[in-house]
Amino acid sequence: MDVTPILDSLNDAQRTAVAAPSEPLLVIAGAGSGKTRVLTHRAAWLIDVEGISPQSLLAVTFTNKAAAEMRHRIENLLNMPASNLWVGTFHGLAHRLLRRHWREAKLPQSFQIIDSDDQLRLLKRLFKSLNLDDSSFAPRDVQYFINAQKDEGLRPQHIDDGGDETRRQLISLYQSYQEICDRGGLLDFAELLLRAHELWRDNPAVLEHYQARFRHLLVDEFQDTNAIQYAWLRLLAGKTGVLFAVGDDDQSIYRWRGARVEHIYRFQKDFPTASIVKLEQNYRSTSTILNAANAVIANNSSRMGKNLWTDGKDGEPIRVYSAFNERDEAEFIVGRLRDWSEQGHARTDAAILYRSNAQSRVLEEALMNARIPYRVYGGLRFFERQEIKDALAYLRLVSNRDDDSAFERVVNRPTRGIGARTVEAIRAYGRDNSCSMWRAAGAISSDALAGRGAKSIVAFMSLVERIARESEPLDLAGKVDHVIQQSGLIEFFRKEKGEKGETRIENLEELVSAARGFNPDIAEEGMSELDGFLAHAALEAGEGQADAWEDCVQLMTMHSAKGLEFPLVIMCGLEDGLFPHQRSLNDMSGLEEERRLCYVGITRARQLLYLTHAEQRRLHGMDSYAQKSRFIGEIPAELVEEIRPKVQVSRPVSPSPALRHKSDRTSLRAGSAADIGVRLGQRVRHAKFGDGVILNCEGHGAHARVEVNFESAGSKWLVLSYANLDLM
DNA sequence: ATGATGATATTTTTT
DNA sequence: ATATCATCAT
Numbered sequence: 001m002d003v004t005p006i007l008d009s010l011n012d013a014q015r016t017a018v019a020a021p022s023e024p025l026l027v028i029a030g031a032g033s034g035k036t037r038v039l040t041h042r043a044a045w046l047i048d049v050e051g052i053s054p055q056s057l058l059a060v061t062f063t064n065k066a067a068a069e070m071r072h073r074i075e076n077l078l079n080m081p082a083s084n085l086w087v088g089t090f091h092g093l094a095h096r097l098l099r100r101h102w103r104e105a106k107l108p109q110s111f112q113i114i115d116s117d118d119q120l121r122l123l124k125r126l127f128k129s130l131n132l133d134d135s136s137f138a139p140r141d142v143q144y145f146i147n148a149q150k151d152e153g154l155r156p157q158h159i160d161d162g163g164d165e166t167r168r169q170l171i172s173l174y175q176s177y178q179e180i181c182d183r184g185g186l187l188d189f190a191e192l193l194l195r196a197h198e199l200w201r202d203n204p205a206v207l208e209h210y211q212a213r214f215r216h217l218l219v220d221e222f223q224d225t226n227a228i229q230y231a232w233l234r235l236l237a238g239k240t241g242v243l244f245a246v247g248d249d250d251q252s253i254y255r256w257r258g259a260r261v262e263h264i265y266r267f268q269k270d271f272p273t274a275s276i277v278k279l280e281q282n283y284r285s286t287s288t289i290l291n292a293a294n295a296v297i298a299n300n301s302s303r304m305g306k307n308l309w310t311d312g313k314d315g316e317p318i319r320v321y322s323a324f325n326e327r328d329e330a331e332f333i334v335g336r337l338r339d340w341s342e343q344g345h346a347r348t349d350a351a352i353l354y355r356s357n358a359q360s361r362v363l364e365e366a367l368m369n370a371r372i373p374y375r376v377y378g379g380l381r382f383f384e385r386q387e388i389k390d391a392l393a394y395l396r397l398v399s400n401r402d403d404d405s406a407f408e409r410v411v412n413r414p415t416r417g418i419g420a421r422t423v424e425a426i427r428a429y430g431r432d433n434s435c436s437m438w439r440a441a442g443a444i445s446s447d448a449l450a451g452r453g454a455k456s457i458v459a460f461m462s463l464v465e466r467i468a469r470e471s472e473p474l475d476l477a478g479k480v481d482h483v484i485q486q487s488g489l490i491e492f493f494r495k496e497k498g499e500k501g502e503t504r505i506e507n508l509e510e511l512v513s514a515a516r517g518f519n520p521d522i523a524e525e526g527m528s529e530l531d532g533f534l535a536h537a538a539l540e541a542g543e544g545q546a547d548a549w550e551d552c553v554q555l556m557t558m559h560s561a562k563g564l565e566f567p568l569v570i571m572c573g574l575e576d577g578l579f580p581h582q583r584s585l586n587d588m589s590g591l592e593e594e595r596r597l598c599y600v601g602i603t604r605a606r607q608l609l610y611l612t613h614a615e616q617r618r619l620h621g622m623d624s625y626a627q628k629s630r631f632i633g634e635i636p637a638e639l640v641e642e643i644r645p646k647v648q649v650s651r652p653v654s655p656s657p658a659l660r661h662k663s664d665r666t667s668l669r670a671g672s673a674a675d676i677g678v679r680l681g682q683r684v685r686h687a688k689f690g691d692g693v694i695l696n697c698e699g700h701g702a703h704a705r706v707e708v709n710f711e712s713a714g715s716k717w718l719v720l721s722y723a724n725l726d727l728m
Numbered sequence: 729a730t731g732a733t734g735a736t737a738t739t740t741t742t743t
Numbered sequence: 744a745t746a747t748c749a750t751c752a753t
Contacts, residue, residue, distance in 0.1 A: 063742065091743045115743080189743045224742095257741070356739050358745095378741080415729070539743065559740045581739055597740080620738060621744040 006044050006077065010037070017277040018042045020244075022050075022215075024237075024274035026222070026267045027246040030308045031293070031603035032284030032565065035246050039218055040070060042244055043085075044077040046216055054085035058236075059218040061089055064540045066220055066563070086214075090229050091189055092539055094196035097210075098187075099527045099535075104206055105199045108185040110400045110531050113538035117384065118405045119143055119188045125408055126177055129427045137169070146174045150190035151226040151258030153197065183436055184404045193228045200235050211238045222247030226258035234270065243271060249304045250297050253559060253597045255589070264304065282308045282603075284565050286315025289609050292635045293602040299634055300592045308603075317641040318609045320632060324693065325616040326359075326573075330366035332643075333570055336610060337372055337553055340568055347373065351554040351566040353601050355579035358619075359572065360555050367553065377556035382542030387493060387504040388511055392537055394483045398468045399530055402436035411437075411460060414492030418460065422453030463487070476529045477516035484508045558601040569605035571598075574613040575626035598631045615693045615709045625695075625715045644683070678706060678720070678727070685726040689713040 007015050014034055017027045018041045029035035043059060046052040059074075061067045071087040086093065095113065098105050114122070123139045123146075149159060156175040161168040181187065187195065200207040217237055219225070222245040225233070237243045245267065252261035268274050282290055290308045297303070323329035333352060340350050352363055360376055367374045382388060390413055396406035411426075412418040430440035441461060445454040467486050471479040484490055493504040518533050527535075554566065558579075573579055579598070584590035602609065613628040632640075678684075682694045692710035704720040718725070 089743065113743090116741095192743080253740075254742090256739085358738075361744095417729095419729080541743080557740065579739095583739065593740095618744080 006041055006048060010034075010041065011281055013277055013279050013281065014038050014041070017279070018045050019049075020275070020277070022242045024243045024267075024271035025245070026264065026274055026276045027244070027279060028264075028276060028304055028306060029246050029248055029279040030282060030306055031248065031251060031600070032282040033279035033308070034283060035248075035279065036066075036070065036073065036220075038279065039220055039244075039246050040073040040077060043070075043074045043218060047078060047082075052216060054082045056213060056215040057085055057218065058093070058214040058216070059085070059087040059220070060093060060233075061087075061220040062224055064089055064092070067092070070220065089539070090232070091192050094192040094232075095535060095539060097196050097199060098192065101199055101203070101206055104203045105195050107187075107195070108400070110528070111185040111187055112396055112400065112403055112406075112531070113192065113535050114181075114186050114188050114405055115384070115538050115541070116143070116189070117389070118186075121409070122180060122186075122405050123173075123177060125404075125427065126173070126180060128424070129431050130176070137173070142170060142173050142177075145170045146177060147188075147190050148258065149174060150188075150194050151228055153194060153228045153231055155194075179434075180404060183434070184402050185400055186403065186405055190228070193226075193232065197228055197232045197235065200232070207235065207238075210236060211241060215241060217241055217243045219243065219245045219247075223249050223252040223261045223264050224254050224259040225263050226260060230260070230263045237271075243274075250300070250306070250596055251562065251600050253562065253593060253600060255593055265302075278304075278306050280306050280308055282310045284606055285310065285603060286313055286607060288315045288317060288639050289602060289605050292318055292609070292639050293599050295636050295639075296595060296602065296631055296634045297599040300595055301588075302592070316608055318611060318635060318639050319641050319643050320628075321610065321612045321643045322628065322693070323612055323614040324695065326362045326614045326618060327366070329572055329612050329614045330362045332612060333363065333572065333610075334366050334370045334372065336568075336570065337367075338370070341372075345567065347551045347553045349566055350568040350570070351556065351561065351564070351604065352570045352572060353556060353558045353561050353604065354571075354573050355558060355581060355597075356573075357557060359578075363555060363572070373550050373552045374555055375552040377554065377560050382507070382510070382514075383537040384541050385504075385507055387489065387507055388537075390489055391480070391484050391487070391508055391511055392534060394464070394467065394487045394489075395480065395530060396534060397438075397464050398471065398479070398483065399528070399534065401438040401464070404430070404437045407437045407441075410487070411441075414488045416460060416488075417456040418453060422457065425453070426457075476518060476533055477512055479530060480515040480533075481512045484511070558597050561604050562600050565604055565606055567606045568608045568610075569601070570610040570612065571601045572612045573617070574611050574629035574632055575617065576629055577624070577626045578617070578619075579629055580631070595631065598629075616695050616715075625709045627711065678725075683728040684708060685728055686710065686718070686723060689716065691728070 007019060010018060014037065017025060017038050027035070027038060029038065039059070043057060046057060047054055059067075059070055061070060067088050071082070071085070074085065074087070075082050088096070098107060098111070102109050102111065120139055120143050123143055127137070127139055156171050156178065159171050161171055181191065200210070214236060217233060219233065224247070233243065247264055249261050249264045252259060255261070268276070287310050290310055294307055321329070321332050323332055337347070337350055341347060354360060354363075357378070364374065364376065383392070390410055393406035393409040396403045397410070408423065411423060426437050426440045426444060429444055430437045433440065433443075438461070441457050445457040445461070463486070467483055470486070471482040474482060490505055490508060493501040493508070495501065496504065515533060518536065558571070577585070580591055580594035584594045611632055613626075613632070616623055616625055618624075678694055683691065684694060685691050686708070689708070689710040690712050692708040692713075695707045695709050695715065705717050706720055706723070706725075707715060707717050708725070709715045
């Protein structure tokens with residue numbers, strides 16, 4: 001066998017990993033070190049060189065995108081389609097297993113997946129039915145609690161309340177929530193994983209079958225595995241399965257979502273025969289950028305330890321800009337993007353990264369003004385849109401009447417006179433009799449004592465029955481079309497004012513197209529095509545922002561930038577309190593995770609990296625002042641070039657009074673700055689307070705006052721004629 | 729059943 | 744500043 005095509009393009013470390021013997025292996029793959037390449041080449045190596053059947057291979061990722069890319073690249077390497085190769089997300093694979101083994105997993109055959117939005121609604125409803133709204137629980141917190149428990153693999157009976165009343169209630173809510181889900185055959189995302197784990201744990205025969213089949217397990221982004229995913233992997237690996245895990249402890253940024261980087265540290269304990277390979281050569285960034293990243297992450301204590309290097313060029317220094325405020329920051333960024341375009345680069349190659357989504361607004365305004373096309377990542381996705389979820393809820397009812405989540409969503413949508421009281425009555429009946437709302441509704445409406453609501457309920461139920469009956473013989477797209485027509489949703493949205501309703505109708509029509517184009521290759525093991533489509537909708541919510549294939553600047557959070565790279569990266573809002581975020585400042589582990597996030601951000605850049613921060617920022621409607629992020633200070637000074645606004649002591653010019661009064665308040669302010677001989681954003685030195693920046697000014701002549709944000713003393717108003725400021 | 733009012737909170741996101 | 748949500752009024 002000629003191994004050249006598989007090993008040739010690899011460096012030594014990559015080659016060691018790819019051609020490693022069949023023992024557990026942990027690959028610590030630094031940013032830009034060719035992680036996906038190693039993973040895919042390993043798969044190709046096993047199949048082509050070791051002669052392992054694709055069937056014996058399981059490749060696991062976190063996102064659908066990563067899974068699709070991995071399959072694509074493996075097939076390219078093998079030069080053939082590998083349909084019997086299992087590549088998928090943890091959730092996708094778990095789902096597949098549960099469909100296959102629904103009996104052993106004690107699930108109804110047509111179980112449905114609910115997303116986090118459904119989950120939250122379900123909890124809110126549960127709160128209502130328990131009259132809990134006045135309690136001290138927020139549904140969100142309970143949702144978080146439940147998911148955190150599930151991520152750890154814990155059922156209500158496993159959790160100790162520790163004698164704490166609040167905790168006891170949380171556990172009991174978890175219990176009630178789970179009962180509702182079980183009754184309706186509903187699985188939330190965490191439940192998929194938990195069930196798949198329990199399936200194997202409780203059915204040795206099933207487990208053995210998969211252990212015998214999957215000899216090699218390839219895992220991507222290993223640092224992001226949560227407890228249940230890791231347990232699942234270990235079960236599958238058993239004593240003989242070969243786990244090939246690729247990850248980077250320095251890029252672990254999802255602890256708040258259950259990810260446990262400790263799995264990386266534990267790897268050798270859990271797999272005593274395991275070895276470790278480190279990929280440290282980086283093919284992405286200039287050495288300046290890498291050195292900065294290395295220096296920043298070196299401040300973290302618990303690390304595996306690694307140092308990225310490149311044999312490429314030093315490149316440009318990292319440019320740091322201290323903006324006067326967030327608008328100045330945005331203006332600066334716009335300027336750099338203009339330069340970038342003028343140098344003949346594509347806008348697509350430039351990314352603006354920020355810590356939190358709220359920061360995008362100012363940037364968008366500035367870009368809009370400057371006519372620079374941009375694209376913001378991470379909006380609402382197709383299958384998450386309200387109208388789409390409404391239509392899907394009808395489809396879910398068609399598939400399974402006991403789906404309470406779907407029932408409540410559309411029972412009065414479009415409005416058909418079933419108000420809160422009626423729904424409440426159904427809910428109560430369902431709770432008291434441990435039955436689904438559909439059955440509760442049936443019972444109530446046949447009760448002669450029922451009031452006006454009963455008629456509407458009967459109408460709703462027969463509508464659903466009719467849709468189900470009529471769509472029975474239709475193909476998937478036909479079913480979807482039938483539902484959106486007959487449910488009255490189209491009519492309902494047509495009445496909605498503005499363009500919104502129109503868009504919604506277009507989206508509904510798009511849903512029919514999506515159904516037509518749905519490739520039911522996942523629909524296997526006796527799952528109906530409809531159930532397959534519904535699962536697909538839940539597991540792959542679709543692109544955040546479709547098309548817009550204009551040459552656009554990319555805006556996104558640093559979290560969503562993980563895994564991407566751009567020739568030009570601008571990280572903005574680098575202020576203590578924003579990044580690192582206020583809520584992470586208190587404990588060490590929080591701060592270290594922020595620092596890893598910073599590391600992720602820096603290592604996205606290929607050639608050019610800008611870091612910006614603002615002295616003053618309007619946040620939540622309040623002006624706040626912050627020091628520049630400590631992370632900037634952690635970058636060695638020799639890698640950094642500070643960019644300052646051109647400092648020029650403007651000569652006091654008095655505009656004519658007429659002109660002054662004509663202007664509005666903001667320009668009056670700016671005018672008065674020139675008036676008294678200072679410039680907003682100008683750096684000054686005070687004998688007592690030290691260095692600072694002028695943020696604001698007011699008044700004229702002897703009464704003129706300026707607001708200065710001092711680096712150590714904070715923000716102060718000073719009367720200019722007394723303050724004796726040195727302009728710098 | 730829709731619309732106005734006021735209180736409240738406001739990292740990060742995939743599945 | 745703003746978005747979401749509950750509550751109350753129409």
